[in-house]
Amino acid sequence: MLILFRFFLEIIRILICMAIFLVVTGPVVTLFFPEQAPGEGIFLAHAALFLLLLVYYRNRLQQSSWFPSKHNHPLSRMATALLSFSAATCFFAAIYMTYLQ
Numbered sequence: 001m002l003i004l005f006r007f008f009l010e011i012i013r014i015l016i017c018m019a020i021f022l023v024v025t026g027p028v029v030t031l032f033f034p035e036q037a038p039g040e041g042i043f044l045a046h047a048a049l050f051l052l053l054l055v056y057y058r059n060r061l062q063q064s065s066w067f068p069s070k071h072n073h074p075l076s077r078m079a080t081a082l083l084s085f086s087a088a089t090c091f092f093a094a095i096y097m098t099y100l101q
């Protein structure tokens with residue numbers, strides 16, 4: 001029963017982290033990417049920020065979680081590099097779609 005309670009605490013922690021992250025980065029993204037057409041560049045910018053949040057969570061926040069497990073380990077260097085490169089690609093694609101097109 002304690003493991004199930006810790007699991008729900010960790011899910012709530014993830015949702016709160018995502019909500020705070022979106023509240024903080026949402027206005028910043030809309031400041032730099034004015035919405036010309038619904039979901040054009042803003043979606044890619046949010047996807048890039050979400051990928052960076054995923055990398056940060058897996059590499060830092062999950063290590064101090066309420067749900068201890070032997071399977072909680074950081075992402076490999078290759079996975080971190082791939083996700084960071086994907087985030088950069090999404091961000092530059094958003095810039096291209098918004099300003100350079």
